[in-house]
Structure formats: C-alpha cells, structure tokens
Amino acid sequence: MSEISRRAALRLITFVAGGLPLVLSEPAVARRNQTAREALKYTERADGAKHCTNCKNFKQDYSQRGGHCVYIPDDDEVSPLGYCPLWTDRTAP
Numbered sequence: 024m025s026e027i028s029r030r031a032a033l034r035l036i037t038f039v040a041g042g043l044p045l046v047l048s049e050p051a052v053a054r055r056n057q058t059a060r061e062a063l064k065y066t067e068r069a070d071g072a073k074h075c076t077n078c079k080n081f082k083q084d085y086s087q088r089g090g091h092c093v094y095i096p097d098d099d100e101v102s103p104l105g106y107c108p109l110w111t112d113r114t115a116p
C-alpha cells in the first residue's frame with residue numbers, strides 16, 4: 024500500500040468512526056396513528072385540567088417527543104398536554 028493510499032484509508036476510517044456516534048444516537052422515527060387519533064377525537068390541547076399526563080391511559084416516553092396512549096396504538100407522539108373524551112383520572116382508584 025502506497026503512502027497516499029494509506030493516508031486516504033486512515034482518513035476514511037477516522038471519518039467513519041467519528042460519524043458513527045452521531046448515526047447511533049439518532050432517535051428512532053416517531054410513528055403517528057392519525058386514524059386512531061381522529062376516531063378518538065384526540066386533540067393536542069388540554070381540556071382545562073384534563074390532559075394526557077394525568078390520564079390513566081398515558082405512558083410518557085422520554086426517548087421521544089411524546090408518549091403512548093393505550094387507545095392510540097402505533098403512535099409515539101401523543102402529547103402530554105393532549106386530550107380526548109376517554110380521559111380517565113390517573114389518581115382514581
């Protein structure tokens with residue numbers, strides 16, 4: 024291997040290795056289930072004190088922008104401040 028091609032190979036390895044952490048740290052693509060949202064009459068605006076964060080059906084996903092609702096499958100972006108008529112008080116027994 025000539026000196027030039029060895030340098031080129033080292034640069035390429037350095038470039039790839041330097042970018043690898045960026046590729047690995049990319050968040051997964053969020054999913055959104057618009058059909059289920061519309062069927063539930065989900066909105067991204069709270070109804071007064073009623074919002075997804077204090078609903079029993081919500082699970083926050085700190086690796087995504089939002090969370091999950093048991094009634095909206097395959098959706099990672101349910102807003103903590105969203106609301107739908109199936110809201111259920113998290114503190115209720």
Ligand code: SF4
Binds near residue numbers: 075078093094106
């Ligand atoms: S049931 Fe409605 S209010 Fe409760 S988490 Fe799901 S979308 Fe939000």
